[in-house]
Amino acid sequence: MIRTLIAVTLLAASAAHAAPVTERNIALADAQKLASDAVAQCQAKGWNVAVSVVDRAGNLKAFARADNAGPHTIEASRAKAFTSASAKAPTQAMMENAQKNPGAANLTDIPGFLLLGGGVPLKAGNEVIGAIGIGGAPGGHLDEQCALAAIDANAALFK
DSSP: OOHHHHHHHHHHHHHHHHOOOOOOOOOOHHHHHHHHHHHHHHHTOOOEEEEEEETTTSSSSEEEEETTOHHHHHHHHHHHHHHHHHHTTTTTHHHHHHOOOGGGHHHHHHHHOOSSSSSEEEEEEEEEEEEEEEEOOOHHHHHHHHHHHHHHHGGGOOO
């Protein structure tokens, strides 16, 4: 009984001193620019893709779709971006890890996760502020190439 009372007292005392959390996030204008540029990066290689940019919580912030991109690319791009933002890791690396490590294979059971290449976290310094997901190139590794090229071309946005 005394232990419980002490624990409750300590919890109440620490909650009284809690401060609001400040988090960095990708801005709408930057997300829109990144999505458009990523479509252009892929189109330059002849690939019609869909691009989703999500905020740090995995919520859709911007979307762009090339003419003639398949209908499946819409949800694939969003799911890749969500997965990357949620795990704070590139989906290509996550897919490869799940294929090699039986303990990670169940990541595919997490609702909304898509372990295919093409999702890349967006960072300001070391902090993940969102993610980009691309679907529609002839391979997830090529989706990732377009995402990385768009991020590199817009590196000034993330400083």
